[in-house]
Amino acid sequence: MTDSVTGFAPASIGNVAVGFDVLGLALSGVGDRVSVRRIEGDQVVVEEVLGLDGEPHPYLSKSTDQNTASIAAKALWDEHGRGGLGLTVHKGVPLQSGMGSSAASAVAAVVATNGLLPEPLPTAALLPFALEGERYASGGLHADNVAPSLLGGLVLCPEALLPHTVRLPGPDGVSAVLLHPELQVNTAHARRLLRKGVTQAQWIEQQGYLAGFVAACYSGDVALIGRTLRDVIIEPQRAGNVSCFDAVSRAAEGAGALGVSLSGSGPSIFALCPASKATNLATAMEQACRGEGIDCQSWVSDMNAPGAYVET
């Protein structure tokens, strides 16, 4: 019987501009790792939370009920496991970055924990457990980071359809570029600041873009992605909190982006673009961000990046 398992889960872009709370996209090349091992007793405990430098993370809690990794792992373990479980969290996703950091920890934890079960569940069946972690972090059942981090690619995941989700085909020849400026935005706080209502005209306009974007993904209509990758409701309320947003989005548009918006509640900014333009577009976004006096890093990802997996 295996005694320890390590799971990896990617960062993700929540909302993807056009689908507030219902659409998410997995990223390549950046994510969290969680290792789990059997321990004495019958508790689920966080043994270590380590940063990218391998040192104990300065901010994240090791209390089982205050860490999205352990909350999610415990939800799964309490229902299907037996004995004690010890977690080590290796944070690779920056905190409060709008890159789905809390979701990546929760997903990596359930994927690893699943590997210790006598009868592991199918990946999709892990979603409700990972969502328990996310519920703690964001205060609601938003699957737009958890679902793509678990399942990979572009995922439609309206709360009203959960646990059912729909993997959308990422259109060929399109890439995602994500820029993370060295700023922080608290997701739960950012949600509380949003207006609670929208006008009928805003709702109709926004849902038209979302429906068109979904159609564009299936039909591979890249021009239609460019016409529909828009957020007329949430972005105008949030962009002002990210001082480099205007400069970075102008730079992305100048470099050929199909659309630009905040990733989740920000501060990260993402663009979709023709794959051939992605590297130069990332450079242009970084230069614009540094031009505003803010350090940053960026990643380029295709639209069908893999979801979480067990490392062997």
Next chain:
Amino acid sequence: MTDSVTGFAPASIGNVAVGFDVLGLALSGVGDRVSVRRIEGDQVVVEEVLGLDGEPHPYLSKSTDQNTASIAAKALWDEHGRGGLGLTVHKGVPLQSGMGSSAASAVAAVVATNGLLPEPLPTAALLPFALEGERYASGGLHADNVAPSLLGGLVLCPEALLPHTVRLPGPDGVSAVLLHPELQVNTAHARRLLRKGVTQAQWIEQQGYLAGFVAACYSGDVALIGRTLRDVIIEPQRAGNVSCFDAVSRAAEGAGALGVSLSGSGPSIFALCPASKATNLATAMEQACRGEGIDCQSWVSDMNAPGAYVET
């Protein structure tokens, strides 16, 4: 040179429950005919408006600027035609039925008029002219009846993307049933009664259904159509105006409907269902309607019904 042309344009289901103002579906077997002919002078005139019985229609105006057929025909003729134009409108779609009656007249008129032009336009290029007629009838640029009536099938047509529209694949094995109870609802009046705002929660729920429905059409996921064909915002505000709505929708659900809602602003009620159940479902809806003391008729249509055409 041809001196007269007749165009046919089908009735249609506006909104299709899940896509208020952005989605429409063409119907088979019911529509309007408009015949146009060259006449002396340089005016566009309505010569006759006839009902199904071939007698002059008791309600519709023959004033060029008060009939959607002549408004639409004139918009096209003024830009591309020369001389005088006389229209005869054969109404096949009941008035104020929620079946896109005004749109069918406008579309049939532009399709016929196009046939008299020295260089006829491609069908899709007729949309803006037909919309001029609809603007008169409904007070806005809503293409959800005009676009399917012109182009056929299931059409995504958000105002923000016009004149671009997206024909969605109607899923194989699914049919539409439309029941027209002998009641009338004025569309423009019905619009004015709607609340001007929605909550954030309603918007997010509804756009999730719409996005899922579009995905279901492309992927042919009939079960997903059943989970997403819902209207949580508009239907609750309008269903109370249609006294037979509850009885008819219960009957449709009992007979295997994937979803039931108002067609446009009603009073017509439509259901999507597996094609094999369509005939019995129509019978069940009719029985329920008559059980409420309201006479009615119904039509069964596939999801890829043809759009408007010139009759030869």
